[in-house]
Amino acid sequence: MTRQDYELIVIGAGPAGLAAALSAKQHGLSRILVIERDKELGGILNQCIHNGFGLHYFGEELTGPEYAGRFIDQLEGSGIEIVCDTMVIHLENGDDWRIVHAMSTENGYQCLKCRAVILAMGCRERTRFAIQIPGSRPAGIFNAGTAQRYVNIEGKMIGRRVIILGSGDIGLIMARRMTLEGAKVLACVELLPYSGGLNRNIVQCLHDYDIPLYLSHTITNIEGRNRVQRVTVQQVDENRRPIPGTETYYDVDTVLLSVGLIPENELSREAGVKIDRRTSGPFVYENLETSEKGIFACGNVLHVHDLVDYVTEESQAAGKAAAAFVLDGALTDIGHVIEIKTEPTVSYTVPQAVRVNEVAKSLRIFLRVNKIWEETSHIVFRDGDNVIARFKRDYMAPGEMENVNVPRVLLDRVKGDMLYVSIEEAQR
Amino acid sequence: MKTLICIVCPRGCHLNVDEENDYKVTGHHCEKGEIYGRNELLHPVRVVTSTVKVKSNIHPRCPVKTDQSIPKENIFPAMRLLDSVLLTPPIKRGDVVVDDVAGSGACFVVTRDLDT
Numbered sequence: 001m002t003r004q005d006y007e008l009i010v011i012g013a014g015p016a017g018l019a020a021a022l023s024a025k026q027h028g029l030s031r032i033l034v035i036e037r038d039k040e041l042g043g044i045l046n047q048c049i050h051n052g053f054g055l056h057y058f059g060e061e062l063t064g065p066e067y068a069g070r071f072i073d074q075l076e077g078s079g080i081e082i083v084c085d086t087m088v089i090h091l092e093n094g095d096d097w098r099i100v101h102a103m104s105t106e107n108g109y110q111c112l113k114c115r116a117v118i119l120a121m122g123c124r125e126r127t128r129f130a131i132q133i134p135g136s137r138p139a140g141i142f143n144a145g146t147a148q149r150y151v152n153i154e155g156k157m158i159g160r161r162v163i164i165l166g167s168g169d170i171g172l173i174m175a176r177r178m179t180l181e182g183a184k185v186l187a188c189v190e191l192l193p194y195s196g197g198l199n200r201n202i203v204q205c206l207h208d209y210d211i212p213l214y215l216s217h218t219i220t221n222i223e224g225r226n227r228v229q230r231v232t233v234q235q236v237d238e239n240r241r242p243i244p245g246t247e248t249y250y251d252v253d254t255v256l257l258s259v260g261l262i263p264e265n266e267l268s269r270e271a272g273v274k275i276d277r278r279t280s281g282p283f284v285y286e287n288l289e290t291s292e293k294g295i296f297a298c299g300n301v302l303h304v305h306d307l308v309d310y311v312t313e314e315s316q317a318a319g320k321a322a323a324a325f326v327l328d329g330a331l332t333d334i335g336h337v338i339e340i341k342t343e344p345t346v347s348y349t350v351p352q353a354v355r356v357n358e359v360a361k362s363l364r365i366f367l368r369v370n371k372i373w374e375e376t377s378h379i380v381f382r383d384g385d386n387v388i389a390r391f392k393r394d395y396m397a398p399g400e401m402e403n404v405n406v407p408r409v410l411l412d413r414v415k416g417d418m419l420y421v422s423i424e425e426a427q428r
Numbered sequence: 429m430k431t432l433i434c435i436v437c438p439r440g441c442h443l444n445v446d447e448e449n450d451y452k453v454t455g456h457h458c459e460k461g462e463i464y465g466r467n468e469l470l471h472p473v474r475v476v477t478s479t480v481k482v483k484s485n486i487h488p489r490c491p492v493k494t495d496q497s498i499p500k501e502n503i504f505p506a507m508r509l510l511d512s513v514l515l516t517p518p519i520k521r522g523d524v525v526v527d528d529v530a531g532s533g534a535c536f537v538v539t540r541d542l543d544t
Contacts, residue, residue: 039486049491049539050477055437063477065491065540069521152479155489180478180507199433199440204474208500307438400438 006081006114007031007326009100011088011267014043015308016299016315017120018071021080023319024118028327033081033112035088035102041075042068043122044145045308047152050173052200056309067308083107091117091271093292098271116294116322119268119282120315123300125170126260133165135222138229144170144258151177159254163231164188165219167195167202169306169399171258176205178256185211186250189233191218191240194372196260196399198306218242219255228253261304271295278348279303286354286363287321288314293330296322303350303366306401310366331355338414343422345369347398354419356412362405369396369423376426379404383414392426432468434461445469473497476506477539480513480525484544490515491539492525498532505530517542 007029010017013036021034040046045053048064055061058070075082083104090101100112125143140159142150148170150156162178164171167190175185188206193216195202206213214233220242221232235246263281265273274283274291281302282290289296298318299311335357340349347368354363367379373396381388388411391404429448434441434456443455443465453465467473475497479489498506506529513525519542526536 046540049479049493051475051493052438061475063491063493063539066521069540152491153487153489155479155481180476180503198438200435200438203433204435208474395442400440 004113005031005097006033006112008033008116008118008322009098009112009114010034010118010120011091011100012036012043012120012122012299012301013038013041013082013084014120014122014299015045015068015071015311016122016301016318017043017118018068018075019312019315020118020120020296020298020319020322022071022074022078023316024323025078025080025319027320027323029323030079032079033083033114034075035086035100036082036084037087039085041072041082041084047145047149048173049152050177053308056307057312064308071312088267091267091295093271093295098294115326116296117271118315118318118322119265119273119290119295119297119301120299120318121264121267121301123261123263123304125257126262128257131257131259133219133222135231136224138222138224138227140224140228140253141222141255142257144168144174144256147256148174148177151181157181157183159183159252161186161252162254162256163219163233163250163252164256164258166190166258166260167197167213167215168258168260169197169201171256172197172201172205174256174258175211176209179209179211183254185209186252187211187233188213189217189219190215191236192216194397194399198399199397220247222255228255231255261300263301263304265301268295268297268301273297276348276352278342279350281350283353284351286351286358287324288318288351289321289325294322294325296325303348306399310401310403314366331358333357336414336417338411338417338419340365341418341420342367343420345371345423346421349421354411356408356414359408359411362407363411364403364405365421366401366403367421368398368401370398372397373423373425378424378426380422380424381406381410382420382422383416383418384420386413386415388414388419396423430469432465434464436460436464472500474500474503476503476529476536478507478510480510480515480536482519482542483514483516484542486544487517487542490519490542492536493539494529494532494534495537496532496534498529498534502530502532506532506536510536515542517544 045064045068053067086104092099234242298315523538
């Protein structure tokens with residue numbers, strides 16, 4: 001690190017950080033620093049060796065390392081400074097400057113000044129203790145993503161007979177991966193009545209290898225002294241309570257947990273960034289600026305995505321906005337601000353608020369529904385009684401993020417400062 | 429009539445394939461989905477991804493993939509071909525690791541650059 005005052009510091013060099021830094025550079029910034037805590041760039045993509053990335057963004061199917069590689073190639077020779085093996089331990093927000101406290105073996109403790117910050121720290125996995133599975137605590141219980149790192153990066157085989165709790169994408173991908181490496185995956189067990197993963201992953205990771213998926217089931221006990229020996233699986237009722245008498249037992253040595261991801265926002269909180277309880281990520285405006293001036297957020301630290309392609313697009317928008325903030329200064333006339341409120345049928349939206357004047361042609365809103373909608377339905381935006389916009393969908397599921405483009409002309413029609421979004425079945 | 433979920437893209441279209449009517453596909457939203465639906469019943473294929481050993485202190489494994497889809501029944505034979513591979517850096521994306529995987533005409537290629 002040669003400079004001590006940057007225009008922009010990007011925290012994290014996974015897919016979000018890489019795309020954000022490149023975009024900020026393209027939009028006119030020259031003094032950019034990217035800080036990464038791992039020893040190399042690319043983040044989680046390095047261990048996602050399966051294919052299926054890039055269909056939207058590149059129009060072809062890439063593996064995770066290939067997707068990351070395309071951005072890492074662009075970064076080389078771009079003039080963007082990068083430091084790896086460096087941990088950001090604190091973030092402070094001031095009026096003109098933001099201060100990033102970083103620590104590394106090479107440079108020790110440093111306080112780095114910058115005009116703008118992009119939060120791109122990603123997310124981490126929920127653990128066994130977060131979901132409180134009863135039983136003993138033997139070896140052999142892994143988070144699916146941790147297991148993925150052991151197998152794909154370190155080349156370690158972590159078990160022979162495996163059961164997977166949770167049907168998130170990482171769990172599904174690991175079911176296939178463990179099978180290909182010679183393990184026997186006995187079942188994938190999901191508490192909810194629907195899978196949290198993409199349909200295509202259920203087909204190509206479970207069906208292809210005859211791995212059963214048990215919906216509305218959960219693990220209620222783990223036994224084993226040194227290593228996992230047996231787990232108990234039970235069906236659950238509509239209140240997710242185990243039903244007595246439905247116990248089945250699996251002789252396994254390994255339990256993989258794919259039970260959700262949590263955006264890593266400790267730094268964001270320290271800087272005073274307002275966190276949305278629905279996403280566990282920062283509350284952001286239309287340009288991905290957080291509640292704190294000059295601090296932007298993108299990727300899985302903002303909300304957990306199912307497709308990296310959307311992370312890239314979102315991060316490019318954050319990079320562009322951060323560049324505009326540095327070059328043009330903070331917004332002086334904020335104008336009409338609309339908060340987007342979710343009705344009970346919608347889990348969350350990103351952004352959560354929009355400064356209408358800042359929207360050029362249209363505003364892209366990402367959202368998740370909280371149940372499966374198999375019949376044709378509409379995503380409806382209302383300001384009180386008036387329908388502002390309506391988008392038709394044939395099928396929606398919580399595991400598949402939706403996005404809509406609301407034209408500026410429609411936002412201009414919103415009366416008041418609230419826009420409500422809900423899902424409604426189409427009239428027959 | 430057979431119902432399938434398309435795996436070509438994350439959209440996951442619900443396809444109906446009519447075996448009695450020349451494998452006519454309905455429910456797809458793109459051309460690739462139509463081809464997938466037909467192939468899936470006639471001769472299903474998949475891209476296989478895995479890792480191979482690397483002579484390196486920093487990166488013990490290097491990720492690889494088949495550069496085209498191979499028949500489903502060849503997946504496990506293809507995996508076994510990787511057991512004996514040992515790469516020495518530097519390695520470049522696209523380097524061929526195994527030629528003509530299990531007689532399918534596909535190659536296993538490296539999917540990341542490794543300098544050390």
